[in-house]
Amino acid sequence: MHLPLLWIIPALPLAAVLMNLLIGDRLGKRGTTVLACGSVIAAFAFALRAVLHLAALPEAERHVEEFCWTWMRVGDFSADVSFLLDPLSAVMVLIVTGVGSLIHVYATGYMSHDPSFRRFFLYLNLFMFAMLTLVLADNYLLLFVGWEGVGLCSYLLIGFWYERPSAAEAGKKAFIVNRIGDFGFMLGAFMLIGYTGSLKFDLVFAAAPHAFTGAAITLATLLMFLGATGKSAQIPLFTWLPDAMEGPTPVSALIHAATMVTAGVYMLARSHILFELAPVSMEVVAVIGAATALMAATIGLAQNDIKRVLAYSTVSQLGYMFMACGVGAFGAGIFHVMTHAFFKALLFLGAGSVIHALSDEQDMRRMGGLAPKLPWTHATMAVATLAIAGVPFFSGFFSKDEILSSAWASGHYGIWAVGILGAALTAFYMTRLYVLTFRGSSRLSHEAEHHLHESPPSMIAPLVVLAVLSFAGGYVGMPFQEGGHAFERWLRPVMEAGDVVPVHHELSRGAEWALILVSVLVAFIGIGGAFQAYLASPGIATSLRERFSGLYRVLDHKYWVDEVYDRLVVQPFMAVSVWLWRVWDSLVIDGLVNGVGYTLELGSGMLKLAQTGFVGTYALWIALGVIALFLHFMR
Amino acid sequence: MVAALFFGFAALLVVTSLMVVLHKNPVTSALFLVLAFCSLAGIYLMLRAEFLGMVQIVVYAGAIMVLFLFVIMYLNLQHDVETGLQIAVRRGLGWFVGALLLLAGGALLKRGWALGPANDELPGAEQGNVASVGRVLYSRYLFPFEITSILLLVAMVGVIVIARGRTRHTAREGGAA
Amino acid sequence: MIPLSWLIALSAVVFVIGVVGVLVRRNALVIFMSIELMLNAANLAFVAFASHMKSLDGQVFVFFVMTVAAAEVAIGLAIIVHLFRLRETVFVDEIHLLKG
Secondary structure (H helix, E strand, O other), rough: OOOOOHHHHHHHHHHHHHHHHHHHHHHHHHHHHHHHHHHHHHHHHHHHHHHHHHOOHHHHOOOOEEEEEEEEEEOOEEEEEEEEEHHHHHHHHHHHHHHHHHHHHHHHHHHOOOOOOHHHHHHHHHHHHHHHHHEEEEEEEHHHHHHHHHHHHHHHHHOOOOOHHHHHHHHHHHHHHHHHHHHHHHHHHHHHHHOOOOOOHHHHHHHHHHHOHHHHHHHHHHHHHHHHHHHHOOOOOOOHHHHHHHHHHHHHHHHHOHHHHHHHHHHHHHHHHHHHHHHHHHHHHHHHHHHHHHHHHHHHHHEHHHHHHHHHHHHHHHHHHHHHHHHHOOOHHHHHHHHHHHHHHHHHHEEEEEEEHOOOOOEEEHHOOOOOHHHHHHHHHHHHHHHHHOOOOOOOHHHHHHHHHHHOOOOOOOHHHHHHHHHHHHHHHHHHHHHHHHOOOOOHHHHHHOOOOOOOOOHHHHHHHHHHHHHHHHHHHHHOOOOOOHHHHHHHHHHHOOOOOOOOOOOHHHHHHHHHEEEEEEEHHHHHHHHHHHHHHHHHHHHHHHHHHHHHHHOOEEEEEEHHHHHHHHHHHHHHHHHHHHHHHHHHHHHHHHHHHHHHHHHHHHHHHHOOOHHHHHHHHHHHHHHHHHHHHHH | OOOHHHHHHHHHHHHHHHHHHHHOOHHHHHHHHHHHHHHHHHHHHHOOOOHHHHHHHHHHHHHHHHHHHHHHHHHOOOOOOOOOOHHHHHHHHHHHHHHHHHHHOOOOOOOOOOOOOOOOOOOOOOOOOHHHHHHHHOOOOHHHHHHHHHHHHHHHHHHHHHHHHHHHHHHHHHHOE | OOOOHHHHHHHHHHHHHHHHHHHHEHHHHHHHHHHHHHHHHHHHHHHHHHHHOOOOOHHHHHHHHHHHHHHHHHHHHHHHHHHHHHOOOOOOOOOOEEEE
């Protein structure tokens, strides 16, 4: 039987959405579980099949297109619904469906007591559909459909518990900030159409080296990068992601750690040919990535809500991915996307498990000593913390190291330094989270202590799988093997397409070992420091906080970014809106419309006077008409 | 001689028409109208339209005006009262428009008329006007003639229906008319 | 013998008198009589032209005009009688229900 290859992957979650809409209320919790998880797991199976099919092809032919139907044809421009599978989208589709399946399974346990169980999975499946459309699209327009779709679903899911005003506000904030980025994306896409006449990846990338002037390609790529900053929460559009923690924890894991936020990095990697033609844009990307990585890491130091720490950690790690793209190591960026998906999803799900166990407690100051009580959660979270901190042989070590050595090799020493500093901070605050939550003495409240229980198997199993991946997932990118850097080689057909050949910076063996040593050292300093400050001598933290109280206040208030935005952007906007309402809408438009009515009334009132009701008047008018005709004919 | 006769009849016509329009009593107006018709008949005779002249007296003066007088007497109308500013304004406007019309007509008449004063015999003079008119009427204008008879039938029916009044209706159908 | 222009002038004068009567008088019956005057003025014009063009068609037409005038008078008077029964008046400026 000849099964379809690509379109079925996004179609399966979409079918689940439709069935949920139509008959979902008759399925019950069990039926919804089967439908929702089943569709995503089936999508993963099909994705695996498609990737195996791709891998069986010779390296130069790993480019499978599947055309579904023509969407629009206007003059010379056409955009179709068609899908593309090449090594890059293969990695992405496996991450999305694989991690997505695990999170779906987890969510059936986490949300089992929620009355809106069915609605949750409706949105979650819709998100999967949009995300899969995004990664499998073969043109920017279809990608944008998925892009917008995930934005919508993120709004729906962040504001899932919409009766809570903070959740509703957070959903709105996410959507609106994203929209600003989308505007940039659209302008960039328009420029692409203008200069190359198409939005199809193959056509745009083939035409790009000749079609663009220097300034134009820089502008176009910067605009598209603006879209990426919105979706992937970089400076200046990152403010929505910490607030997005209002949503249920599986949502944070799926959307804000593993899949949606990585859409920006994917888009950049896909468009690497365009960026390689605009060195200025690349520098901008690298600088912003580095700045965001450092800034978010510093804010994460001072947070007390476990999910907030993870949120800022996500923003910071995304900064690393953009740093990689900015210095030309797009493959390394995607590698980090993969490893980050594993350990960040694990961290969020583990945090969810902790919150679930403590009856919805999220403040780390009221946790502690949970290690013996929650053995599975503790073990898996520990693995994830080691991975993100960059401890050797865990996946995060390989990907982060890849990024840092690329930065050094391409001569971006400043970027490398910021990256190293960020790595130290990352190790520190993640260990802090681990220690405050699982080690030390218990600071739990009495009811939390009373209800403490390990999570059900539906939640533990995905944690274990992700823990294994967080450990082993990095080996695909390990250097120094026989035919090392396997991951890079897999992506090579994509990364080296087109006339623009990325520059390979070769490092000497010695330099490479030195760099690795430095990053490992830094990681252990961070871990050790945190253990010291929060376990061995707890007083250090408090005394440091008092000594540097001003600095602490800045971090605690997140550099007052939200307040600044509010003053500079939101308030003027509201003022303009109110003015538009009062003046243009009420006075001008209503005035015009009412004025038309009034004028008509006036006119008819005047015309009405001709109907006197007297026959004599009418006879008079007839006589006058006759005279007029007379005079006319006499001329 | 002919001119004098013509002027006489013409003067009579104009004067009596004016009296029709100006007099307050409707009965007097009707009687003046009869006189106007008679003078018009005289002019017809002068123009060798003998049949028409007779028909004018018989039909117009004899039948139509009698009908008018019947109705005036039936309605028992008194003198017209013509006071009040509005009425005076309308009267003034009416006379003004009439004057305009007269001037316009006069301007029209200033143009040259091609046909001269020739006034010879009309065709078919040896048989007499009635016969020749009849001949034309029944040959060339047969269709309009027949239609006119239907018209008169329609008029008769219409008059009966309209003038029948409501009293009988209401008596039969008990109220709704 | 009688110049055409004299006849037409006479017809015009009588016609205008009829128009004035329609515009000036209030009594419906007198207005109706003025309409009859106008019709007769038209008849005069027809006969004048018939005489001067030596054709009997004009006279035949006058015949038809008279027939129609008779029918019209009958119906018009029926209407006036009916109106008088409803409104108790024959003065046209007291009948203005269709005022806009």
